[in-house]
Amino acid sequence: MLSIPHALTGAFVANQIPIPAVYIPTAFAFHYLQDWIPHWDFGTGLSTGRRKKSTAILLEIGELIITFGLIYFVFQRGQTEVQYHIWLGGLMGIMPDLIESPRNFLGWEPAFLKPLNQFHGMFHNSTHHKVIGLLPQVITVGVILFLVKFT
Numbered sequence: 060m061l062s063i064p065h066a067l068t069g070a071f072v073a074n075q076i077p078i079p080a081v082y083i084p085t086a087f088a089f090h091y092l093q094d095w096i097p098h099w100d101f102g103t104g105l106s107t108g109r110r111k112k113s114t115a116i117l118l119e120i121g122e123l124i125i126t127f128g129l130i131y132f133v134f135q136r137g138q139t140e141v142q143y144h145i146w147l148g149g150l151m152g153i154m155p156d157l158i159e160s161p162r163n164f165l166g167w168e169p170a171f172l173k174p175l176n177q178f179h180g181m182f183h184n185s186t187h188h189k190v191i192g193l194l195p196q197v198i199t200v201g202v203i204l205f206l207v208k209f210t
């Protein structure tokens with residue numbers, strides 16, 4: 060999935076349960092569950108050559124900037140102190156993709172990361188159909204925004 064739903068999910072969990080021993084593994088678990096749902100993201104097509112690495116990197120950097128802004132506006136804005144748990148939850152929400160990024164973009168995979176990347180790959184279901192692939196992500200973001208606003 061895109062970083063936006065992953066990171067918002069991790070930040071939301073940390074916001075609801077600000078206990079690191081709970082939100083860190085939960086954010087990881089949600090990442091794998093979300094990747095199991097067929098989805099489209101900027102990495103879709105990398106392995107088949109349908110998308111260039113340089114394009115995926117630029118799109119991902121732009122998306123990370125948007126993700127940072129969304130977490131700020133949804134969870135941090137208006138708070139007098141930095142909500143470290145929210146930022147850490149968001150970071151944990153995208154961590155499996157960050158761990159995999161040196162392999163995907165640089166062709167470099169340290170041996171100790173291989174088992175984590177293989178585990179990540181077991182859950183990954185991509186689709187080239189953008190509507191089907193984006194719908195669950197839009198729903199995820201919508202549900203989180205609804206819950207933040209009304210709970």
Ligand SMILES: [Zn+2]
Nearest residue numbers: 060094155156
């Ligand atoms: Zn992933």
